[in-house]
Amino acid sequence: MIDLNNWENFIPELSQKEVEIPHFDRASLRETGQRNPVWIHFGGGNLYRGFHAEIAQCLADQGELPTGVIVCETFDEEIIEKAYLVFDDLVLEVVMPSSGKFIKRVLAATADSLYCHPDCSEHFAKMIGHFENPSLQLVTFAITEKGYRLKDTSNKYIGPIAVDIKNGPKKPSHTMSILAALLYRRFLSGAWPIALVSTDNFSQNGSQLRTSLLAIAKEWQKEGYVPEIFIQYLSNEEIVAFPWTMIDRITPNPSISVSRMLAEEGFLNMSILQTAKGTNIAPFVNTEDIHYLIMEDHFPNGRPRFEKAGVFLTDRATVDKADTMKVTTCLNPLHTALAIMGCLLGYRSIAEEMKDPDLSLLVSEIGYNEGPPVVESPGIIDPKTFLEEVVTVRFSNPNIPDMPQRIATDTSQKVAIRYGETIKKYMEIENKDPQTLVFIPLILAAWLRYLIGLDDQGKPFTPSPDPLLVELQHRLSDIQLGTQDTSHIQEKIVPILSNKEIFGVDLYQAEIGRKIEGMFIKMLAGPNAVRKTLQNYLQEHGRTL
Structure with a gap:
């Protein structure tokens, strides 16, 4: 039986099953990534596990991403507890072409996973430290359209946002408020440049991210929580950039048929989990083979060489x-x-x-x-x-x-x-x-x-x-x-x-x-x-x- 957590002990078995494995020093990647992060990702769900994590692995295998990715979940703490920490931040990717011959990979370029919420003080403190680090080049997001919505159909702030505006940056709850609070700490520590990259599935996603983030920051400025110069920092796209992207990869919820297939092939603990908040997630991810990621090439603090992993960089x-x-x-x-x-x-x-x-x-x-x-x-x-x-x-x-x-x-x-x-x-x-x-x-x-x-x-x-x-x-x-x-x-x-x-x-x-x-x-x-x-x-x- 193959234990994903200890995949290094099952290399002959994985080779026999044609499972692709990492070709980098994972211990070094995790240590470097936690000490001097380059890439943080918000949203630890299936799209990250089936696309971003694959890109990171491809880069790490080529020596292009020695830091890996820090995953940040703001909505569902059970994703971190049950799908990341229990499995040592590993995921078994199953790529499913229409031809029928599946491609399986052990993805291991996630350097750490954190429930980024003030209620989890230890994890939140770590994330503050990461945002204060000048090494951080970019933050990507896969939080779905609703993660950017601040107002209801009556054009009023939704409940969590209204509370966050009143409370200020010390105890945010909504993803956009959490991001604004973390960026305020980055501003205070040196106003370091950064790219905030929405990879969610809607047009002009970078513009929407910028609009939502600035809306919260400006409300905090009105309430006296942050100075006007912080708004200027966020508004200067030569310092804080919001590149637009087009992302495309059909990544369904984990399938019971894939779970059974992996169990029959001898993989341990491949059951599908459903969290209390309704997230379906598993130690594996199933996804299609066809995919596209097109990024606006605007990264004020530099970036990994994404083109080495098949990403299009353009205007x-x-x-x-x-x-x-x-x-x-x-x-x-x-x-x-x-x-x-x-x-x-x-x-x-x-x-x-x-x-x-x-x-x-x-x-x-x-x-x-x-x-x-x-x-x-x-x-x-x-x-x-x-x-x-x-x-x-x-x-x-x-x-x-x-x-x-x-x-x-x-x-x-x-x-x-x-x-x-x-x-x-x-x-x-x-x-x-x-x-x-x-x-x-x-x-x-x-x-x-x-x-x-x-x-x-x-x-x-x-x-x-x-x-x-x-x-x-x-x-x-x-x-x-x-x-x-x-x-x-x-x-x-x-x-x-x-x-x-x-x-x-x-x-x-x-x-x-x-x-x-x-x-x-x-x-x-x-x-x-x-x-x-x-x-x-x-x-x-x-x-x-």
Whole structure:
């Protein structure tokens, strides 16, 4: 039996199973990284374990990253306790190409893992020390869209942020407040330069990180907690930079089938864990083989040679074009469409959905027809090739155990970028009209139908976690399958569809609100109404590819 914690004692067995192992002095890497950190990462979940940790290992194997990465978790302490510390900060990566031959690696370039919260004083003190160290070059983030959101749909600060503003930098609780407090300590220790690099899956992520961080710092300045010069420090991008990125790697929750496979191959303790806060994590991570990371090359304190690990380094404009291509057209809107429809139609697998002719055609209509006319090619990636890869290879990969329920998580935080940006471009471009859109409005109507909590057969299901779920379901609480009273439905959904905080645009100003209302009413007609509505629109409006 192979013990991941003591992998060095099982090199012959790992070699026999073709498991790739580290080729660096791990003890030295951990000691150096904890003493003089270069790279800190916020968000210890599966994306870090299946992508950033692989990049770090690739660099460490080449002698390009002798410090490794310090992982910082601010939301779920059990991730650190049960997935990092118990397994000595190691992870077994399982890469799953569509060809079927899996690639397995022991990833060991995580130098330390900390629950970065004032409630854990020992870990928080260590993180303060790391931020005060001039050696620190960059901090990356994979904390999901909601990690940057400071306000609710009424444009008021959410509870934790309001408390953090009142309390100041000594006892922050929200990730953005914790970051602001740590940067204040860096400022006080020497105002050292640094790059803060969002690698979350939305457009212009660096800009959003900067906006959120400065909002908290400015509120603290108003309260007298920090001086104006600290705001100037954070505002000077020649000292504190916020590079934009485009990241792309489908990394589902750990799969029970992978857990069983590893156990059958003789690996010990490969069970999947679910924390009290609902995080699914394991000693292993399963991910796809196709991946992209494009970074704006702006690092005031220097950076590792990321290009040695296959990362694209370029200018901001190119990153923006690449990310817009992916997030608003060629991948993320299609993923969310499959997520919403998959939950309504009873699917538990993205790959299985792609075998459904209606859903496959829906994805093609959005991806090939409605999005591309308003997208500019980034140059370094061809949109048509990228889209073809997504539709014919990645979504259809039977080895990736991805589920619509995972993708449906936090949909309220995603629709503004994934659909709202395209709608806005149809409003702005002279020869485009959002009223010509059919399948993007159809998905927005399907999301409202999803929020009712009944599948297409009328059976209850549990919607995926979402910070606005309770609020939105409350607004829709008296709408049931069979409700056809147009004025009553309008009374309930107009405040939702007109909310720019959710969609990035007032959908009535875009002149598609009424269309969405009509689609929603059709989907409420009775059992199988979602399927019938989808089929009718495909038949009436589908275009030959």
